[in-house]
Amino acid sequence: METFARVLELIGTVAFAASGAMIAMKKRMDLFGVIVLGVVTAIGGGILRDLILGITPPLAFRDPLCAIVATATSILLFIPWLRHRLTHNQRLFEMALHVMDSVGLGVFTVMGIWNALAFAPARSTFLLVFVGVLTGVGGGMIRDVLAGNMPFILVKYVYACASLLGALACALLWKVLPSYAAMLIGSVLVLVIRLLAGHYHWNLPHADDVDYKI
């Protein structure tokens, strides 16, 4: 089980690091900017989660593996051949960013619940879901604020909503299924909702511009 969570975390780390590195490239940052934004995106959500749960120093500060993997991912994407492929094809770029961000969101949402169960003294469903959502959306939120973009969570189709449903599914299934199954279902659910939302341009009620005079 420990191994399963570890593998899942590395998948999420690669995905979020890639999303951070891609946004840094879009902003024309140099290699170090790309690495910094990749690493911060990949470990930011987990650091927030650990601060919330009172785990100090946060796990990312004790074990360099995630930081190393995130650094390697960012450098890899900066290799000219790969960078050219990504940055000369708007549709490919948008799609890769969407998928990477969605994978990271799904994985870190359930990783938040996993850590809350292991470390939090009280474990109400509300706490589990809240910590899960915060861990999931935290890395991307820090990434967007640093890059000067409006955070995905505030503007993207059903972003927080997807994380919330995945966290709820994971937290509830935890009681009836083996934990790896609950985590897998929760993270896949987030991913599927996000991909469908992107594909079909799902959106929540949204006031038209004509509604506003301010």
Next chain:
Amino acid sequence: METFARVLELIGTVAFAASGAMIAMKKRMDLFGVIVLGVVTAIGGGILRDLILGITPPLAFRDPLCAIVATATSILLFIPWLRHRLTHNQRLFEMALHVMDSVGLGVFTVMGIWNALAFAPARSTFLLVFVGVLTGVGGGMIRDVLAGNMPFILVKYVYACASLLGALACALLWKVLPSYAAMLIGSVLVLVIRLLAGHYHWNLPHADDVDYKI
């Protein structure tokens, strides 16, 4: 006393949630963006305060009441009838935002002191005032950074100043008055200073544009 603090907190939660939801509507976000910004504004200051005081997991993660109230407030403001009223009248919008933000600032400033007194081991006046100001301005600061605005605290008439004076009054009066009176006076003081500042366009010394060539 516990009840008094609880009621005060709910008033601040509604006010800050409304300010977050209004700014989200101004930025043309969808329903979920409005809820997220409302909730983050309402509970952000308190989470910052709890992290500073070493209360983990933060109170907002243990008790869903504030999150629920903030969600309900945000949804309420998104109801078309109310939204139209607000968003078709620039002056009403600005005034409602100013009042809501000021109420939240006043309430959370004294709530910060209340929590610091309950949880902090050392309780110097400096610590109390500092925690009070941080709790007061924290939620709005997170709101403005996420929404891509310059934080109120950096640009609004005597914003941090009002919170500082209210916190100082509350912390000093705590020793001579019943605590609910100290909290009431502190928060009303913040509110009055902010409202007067808005009405009379008070401002601190401010370099004219002609002063600058950079």
Next chain:
Amino acid sequence: METFARVLELIGTVAFAASGAMIAMKKRMDLFGVIVLGVVTAIGGGILRDLILGITPPLAFRDPLCAIVATATSILLFIPWLRHRLTHNQRLFEMALHVMDSVGLGVFTVMGIWNALAFAPARSTFLLVFVGVLTGVGGGMIRDVLAGNMPFILVKYVYACASLLGALACALLWKVLPSYAAMLIGSVLVLVIRLLAGHYHWNLPHADDVDYKI
């Protein structure tokens, strides 16, 4: 030794407060905005560090000295005579900002290591370096996000790189030299790298604009 660290911290506080105040003046903020941004920049990195290390309430909340020094520095820079000198000479302004920010970066990087050694239970080199870099870049990052600028760490010549090398030097030399020597060498190394980078316009690999179509 305690005294040496204390003096170093005050130097860093003055430098970072000055950088925050200058950026606030550039953004045409009033006196309170200048003070707030000066203080937040000066103590922000240390607060982040203390949260990461589990030191609650953070040291800056227990001892007002740093906040007072940062406030005084910000007010001093706002005195018309000094402000005019700075804001009427673009080159002087840029250079002063660069030097102040670099001094702060160097000092707080080694202060992070000093505090991590004093408070963290585990003290791997990775943890020390990571905490050092975070403390060094944290204050400036908060300053830039609040002021609505792209953070220096993402766009400036070898910014995080300089902090990383200084932290590494300090953490490794700690084992063989007296601690004040390790801290001095580490912080001077950061400063020298930053100044050389600014002077010679060093930069890391950076994709040309012709590389991009996104």
